[in-house]
Amino acid sequence: MKMIKSLFILFFINIAGNVISLFTGRVLPGSVIAILLLFLLLSFRIIKPEKIETTAYFLVSSLPLFLIPSAVGIMECTSLDIREIVTIILIVVFTTILTMAVTAYVTELLINLAGENRDE
């Protein structure tokens, strides 16, 4: 029963996220609104972490399984030509390097400016 209850809570929050997304012009995806909703519900102690933790961690750890069918969808993208694929890969590789370097620099700079201990 505990599992059903926590599963219901997470399904319901997901639906609530989708509804809010729909009524706010679909700017944010429902799943992201759902994360924010659950975060708020936990912060205000409306939902106790212990109530959902077993199911929540089970779902989070199984995420790779849930994502497999979406990844299989790549076989439907036969319209992509090799030039587009190479372009995407080059963009992805370059922007990943840039993003990592910028994030590292900015965070380190702020740590130094704030006088925080770097080793912690």
Next chain:
Amino acid sequence: MNNIIRSPLFSISVTMLLYIISMHFYSRKKNPFFNPILLSPLLLILILYLTGLDYSDYMKGGSVISLFIGPATAALALPLYRNIRILNRKRVIILLCGIFAGSVTAVVSVLVLSKITGLSGVLTRSILSKSVTVPIAVGITGNAGGLVSVTVAAVLVTGITGSFLAPFIIKLTRVKAPLSKGTAIGTSAHIIGTVKAFEMGEKEGSISSLSIGIAGIFTAFIVPAALLFL
């Protein structure tokens, strides 16, 4: 026999079996190429070709599995809530600023390079969210009008790139704080990079996992803004 192969039960079972098999390989080898979310779909595509099953047949069961992405993504709030409480307020602010800078860099650099290389609009929409974890990236792409499967592929290439290059980039940037290393890896290479961050240290790893969710939320806000310039 044909009916059995085309039933949702069959495709769900095959998906679970391939997940179990790739998970087995991955836990032994720890090589990002064995990541279940890369290996299982490749094996599945092979199986679909060999059995002559259509993608639409497969998705009768596949969509049942996909259904759980939503609740599981919502559940990401719990580890986020637990991890963020470990840091003091000053560090939370630093972390948020660092991740925000990284997320803006990711989206803007993809947008600019897509324009320069003349990548089509729909493909650009598909890869704007490529730095964040798949469940959130898929949601962002759905709203942005891109191709979800291209997003999944781009996110995986991002993670594998980040995982391989993280030690070199961290060395080149000469950052020393675990906080900087963790935010950098989690923001740019989500969960696949985070495995590498944990190899650098416990602090780096937990900061990196914390950064994944926050980068995802920031990116969900940044991508709709970037679409205005597309």
